[in-house]
Amino acid sequence: MTVEGVEERNACRADTTGTGQLLIVLPALNEEDSVGRVIREVRLACTDYDVLVVDDGSVDATAARAAAAGADVMRLPFNLGVGGAMRAAYRYARDQGYSSVVQVDADGQHDPREIAHLLAVAGADLVIGARFAGRGEYVVRGPRRWAMRLLSSVLSRIVGTRLTDPTSGFRLVHGRALALFAEHYPEEYLGDTVESLVIAHRAGMVVSQVPVTMRARETGVASQNPFRAAMYLFRVVIAVALALVRRAPTAGRE
Template identity: 55%
Template sequence: MPDRPDRVLVIVPAWNEEETLPAVIAEIRHALPGIAVLVVDDGSVDGTARVAEETGVLVAHLPINLGVGAAMRTGFRYASRNGYAVAVQIDADGQHNPEDVPALLALLDAGANIAIGARVAGEGAYTVRGPRRWAMKLLSAVISRIAHTRLTDTTSGFKACDARAIDLFAQTYPAEYLGDTVESLVVAARSRLLIREVGVHMRPRAGGAPSHNPLRSALFLGRAVMALALALTRPRPPRPAERRYEGLGA
């Protein structure tokens, strides 16, 4: 746990996660007491917004489903405007373990601007095969070269960002397909932010249906290559104003 939990914001993008969200929020509060939680309801058509509000966390409402990228940009803007030193993304499906957050914060304390919870470098139920695995390997190889560091899981949504990354993403976080993972890391690397990763424990979804099947895996491969190409052709983003990060004592 950090010494200053009031400087950390957990952002939970949620789309139709009524079934899993209450347990995810309860687990976050148990593992990370005192840390603020912002649920961004991404135009859900079920009871996601209602169950989030019933837990007493902060809730932002998007009028229609805009995707994880737009939901996270909303969270980063809130974090930037309210002076949070760290923003942590935890998905609403129960796969991310809040007990791993201190390991991400330790990377920020060691000088990283972005800390990735790497699924394939850790433990747990996360396995990928076929086209999806090929795409992940290709993306990791290319982005590792751009970021000048070895990364194994550039499509992980389990991340912690320091103040510099928060302010950058509040302005530029991509909303397109895979923008919240692949393109955001390209944006960060081209802005000279330091990216590091640590292995985490990945769990099965706590509810709902997984999105992977052979057809979708093949589509993922093609879309991933297109997303990477688009990210590399965009102009370099402006560097945000410096906001000093003093560490949290995780």
């Protein structure tokens, strides 16, 4: 094995947080073309941890290819969205005795070698892997970028720490926050990213971020037209408003 290969296999051993049992979760909807490759990349970078794919009502071979690649698979009977899939994953992790969960996209956008950077952050209950924080060349342009900057500014003030990428789905959740999300993780669009940060903050959790590099999406095309950007911003405002008006939750059992 090459030196580079050894480094990749040891990447997730940069854990200085004492997380104990970590579960790496891939929520997936119709990702048969990428899920197997992503699982193999996770296995290469993080040999010591379990991998769970939550098949969110796929109608293709996502579940079969995930199992063939060596992951455990939870099959949901119908599509719940990322929020619903992750709530199911958090409940599974809590009930199975895991102390931490890392969420990784099944489409290949998140580089599993970056998990080590999330694990190296001490003292936080929730760690976001952030684009636009000084590493990498990931670019979002036009009205959508303006909306994301506004959102970052608002949520940074609410949470009390600088957040440059609050919609990132690449994140690490530790014990207290895992117990909280197992009971109170929002299922609405953008709730799994935006509202969950407010929920964590209002429940007394420490939220942090770490710069990571991300890849450009491998499938699909991001829309940049003003109408979609305006709708995105409107949905963001609704998600934040819901998080602020709802009763502040308390952490569940660990």
